[in-house]
Amino acid sequence: MPCSLRFTALFALLFCAAAHAEQLMxxxxxxxxxxxxxPAADTNNVRQRAVKNDANGDPLMVMELTQTTLEPEHQVNxxxxxxxxxxxxxxxxxxxxxxxxxxxxHDSTLGGLKAxxxxxxxxxxxxxxxxxxxxxxxxxxxxxxxxYAGPAEGYKANEAEVNGIRASLQLxxx
Numbered sequence: 001m002p003c004s005l006r007f008t009a010l011f012a013l014l015f016c017a018a019a020h021a022e023q024l025m026x027x028x029x030x031x032x033x034x035x036x037x038x039p040a041a042d043t044n045n046v047r048q049r050a051v052k053n054d055a056n057g058d059p060l061m062v063m064e065l066t067q068t069t070l071e072p073e074h075q076v077n078x079x080x081x082x083x084x085x086x087x088x089x090x091x092x093x094x095x096x097x098x099x100x101x102x103x104x105x106h107d108s109t110l111g112g113l114k115a116x117x118x119x120x121x122x123x124x125x126x127x128x129x130x131x132x133x134x135x136x137x138x139x140x141x142x143x144x145x146x147x148y149a150g151p152a153e154g155y156k157a158n159e160a161e162v163n164g165i166r167a168s169l170q171l172x173x174x
Contacts, residue, residue: 101123
């Protein structure tokens with residue numbers, strides 16, 4: 001698959017959950033390009049995405065965070081949510097001719113909150129082409145979904161920076 005087509009597929013297949021939020025702000029490092037996202041049908045939705053490109057303008061990493069406000073008294077089954085996110089990701093990649101293998105859903109953190117996480121390695125014709133991580137967390141009346149992906153070498157090279165962004169997130173706490 002040509003390089004530019006592979007990166008187009010990366011953007012097209014980057015999974016993101018729908019979001020709804022009061023205020024969500026991420027301080028992106030200077031070398032990340034914040035992308036304008038189309039307004040959501042629900043005006044309360046907030047979603048932020050940024051891309052880190054290489055010198056040629058090809059994406060090394062795409063990162064997106066969404067937030068949704070939960071209905072009062074709604075209890076979220078985080079295992080089921082992350083399992084559905086992973087299943088959707090795998091189906092989307094499979095429909096584009098990729099194979100994927102994801103690790104077991106495990107405990108993690110997101111902006112200081114307890115979270116669940118899984119990472120998927122995406123291959124094509126046996127070659128590792130993309131790595132994508134999905135993270136989900138809840139706090140009070142808010143649920144958060146973080147997705148970040150990059151070509152295999154870009155993901156590995158930027159993983160420490162992404163972990164720093166994750167740790168610096170200030171997620172709203174009621």
